[in-house]
Amino acid sequence: MTLTEQQQVSYIASQAAEARVRFELETEGMTLNIGPQHPATHGTLRIVCRLDGEQVVWADPVCGYMHRGYEKLVEARKYQQVTTLINRIDWLGHFANEVPFILAVERLYEVEAPERAQWLRTIFFEMARIANITLFLGDMGVQLGAITPVFYAFRDREHVLNLMEAVTGGRFHPNFDRVGGLKDDLPKGWGDETKAVMRKVEEFCDQMENLLVGNEIFEKRTRGIGVVPQKVALEYGLSGANLRSTGVDWDIRRDEPSPLAWKHADWKVITHTAGDSFARYWVRLQETREAAKIVTQLIDGLPSGPIMAKMPARLRVPKGEAWVHTENPLGEMGYYVVSDGGPSGPFRCKIRTPSFNNISILPWLLRGTYVPDVVAILASLYFILGDIDR
């Protein structure tokens, strides 16, 4: 081929390529990939955005980069081994992941854990909530540019983690819940330490209020951003603080009967009517205070008794199915456990995680927002990748 012929061929090829590209890109604009490696997404979440200047025209979350196959792993493990795996689903609210599964198996086996165990389970559950949400309170500051609150969050969260370590031996993964009760009882002096830590948690909440909630810049960045109306929230299956910040008064701890000890404490369900990012932050801040109150009250009234029901060494769960859901720090988490009566673990376990449904609203929510607002919305919706992808 001569040079001119080569040039002609390459010219035609480039025209064809451009025509393909123009056909795919219906609008002029920049396609921006937020993630999977990005400081704003808590983990490996990828959001493909089409931008027009700084405005998002179209957004599509792509999850699955962290899929570990939990539901399949659980099928090959015995019940006690399952507990060790599932507290890595929502790795910040550690104990809260084990509870619904254990309750489901207890329902299948028709055994009830003794009262002290239920109270202690509630205390640890609320402490998991505190550990999870304090990180959120600091993290939202970082996403918006305030680099200091997150250090206070980590500093005050350490105390809660130290408490968990004193009881269970593990800071992040307690692996403490057993079918029929808990593994062991509290060491001496734990009750007073916990009350002191809960006071520190409340001081931390006051600090966050002074540092972030009252800050005019923070309010400008979050009020009216990412407004979710009540109807849309219910349609998309939001749960937890995301739902309560739109005005829906729904909290599984109060509204559904549960063997755990929430009814023995005096606490409120926090709702807000605005449904924007500020509301979500505010609701979670108040929930941390309520959680600290619950822990303090339950520690004071802890009944004495055994912490494990009479259980055989080899657990043989009768055939059946059970569904249990609880109000986890991130939202509503549930396990649907199917047992076939065999000697080893569950036959099938379906895990309903809150973050998976929480991010399903992103395409609806992110349309028409600016890029900085995308980050504010992601931060306020608060998902954890282990929870989305399992």
Add this chain to the structure above:
Amino acid sequence: MPPKKPELPGVIKGLGVTFKTMLTKPVTVQYPHEREAPPTRARGVIALLEENCTVCMLCARECPDWCIYIEGHNDKAPPRREGGKPRTINVLDRFDIDFSLCMYCGICVEVCPFDALFWTPEYEYSELSIADLLHDKQRLGEWFETVPEPPAYESGAQVKAKKYASPAAARAKNA
């Protein structure tokens, strides 16, 4: 109703918080010059008391990661009384825990019926090569020196069987 007290604007209060924190003592613990002591029940590393092990293989079976490797053989021991039959005992040949796989769940320690496995709060055993994270029988026995006595229980606890065995008692069992 008394009028609302005029408050400082939020921006000024935020400055106050950071200023006050600047004047308080920082919480950093300068590792490795200073160390924090982990609590007694902390799951640092697993220790083996070889005399108590009967090679029942329960720990290896229950481990969710299958990170415990056990080999043993049958042997004859002298009879307990004069004129009796020689007893068969299990002798432990190999007991390795691969800490690069271990999830630190504690199921092996929990299911051992003979109090041969213990938790210790030791955590400084990082290695430069992953293969060195396979602790063999002898090294696991060395960790036994660091096993603490389990802490006393909080008032109101009625635990019948102690979940965390005392190392001194376990040693005395087979003395």
Add this chain to the structure above:
Amino acid sequence: MSLGGSLLALAYWQETLLRVLGVLLAVILPAGGFVYLFLFKMMSRMQSRLGPMEAGPYGSLQLLAEVGKFLQKEDLAPEGADRRLFKMAPYIVLISVLLVYVAVPFGPDAWFTDLDSGIFYILAVSSLSVLGILVAGWASANKYSLTGGIRAAGQLIAYEIPMVLAVVGVVIQAGTLNLQQIVRAQAEGEIFGFGAFGNPFILTQFVGFVLFMIAMQAELTQAPFDMPIAESEIVTGYMTEYTGMRFLLFFIGEFATAGAFSAVVATLFLGGWYLPGLSLDANYMNIVGPLILFGKMLLVAFFIFWIRFTYPRFREDQLQSFAWKALIPISLVNILVTGILKVVF
């Protein structure tokens, strides 16, 4: 540095050499000092932690360690980047900040050049850094960098105006653009007849001072105006693709600019190298003056960084509306009031 010809008889080339070394020292020392004091130590204390402690006593040599670390990194440029522009960008920023230091007086005879259009020259030359940032954002061939560069261009140009207008009030009061004369005006001036400690313009031009501080925070792209470097969104914006020594040049440029602007604020509003009670012309002021100026720079920089570490950031459009709708009208009113008062009194 003109040493009055009394200490040493220097040839012109020797004087130039001294001046060049002096400027480098004047830039690197405050930049390094600021980085250590404010970024490493003050930020850490505000975040309830200790900061670097290993390199040198209390981590004082950490910056040296960082320089060494950056020097041994690979010199990368992205594939689609415009190589010449990419490499040129940090130097533009550095040059503009070095030029700012040239006009700041450090003592009665310790100055690099005594320009009659001192503050005008400084404001003009400091806007050169906008070019450097734009070039960096464009030449990086990265969508995030481009976003950062464009945000920076809009923001820096918008906040130049309140800065200039705030300075006009000072100039009206002092009656001159020359920085050395402004220091003298503050030293010898009186507030409504009371002249014990002169007339530091922070007292009479308080509104101008606040405006200048806010505009300076935006010029330095510090929080709450750090949209161009919004770390959680566009991963340091225009600096994303810079690694190794080039990144360090940007970093030093950022802190040297902070030092330069603090020096300008200290000169314009706080009285410069003069403290009431000390003499204006003595020779020892050539040594004491720079120290006093450095102390005032530290004070100003403390406020800059305190605000940086506390507040979240504004969104780009909120930032722009704050500049155009709030700061500029206030600064115009400030000039009006200053002019009226100057004529009346």
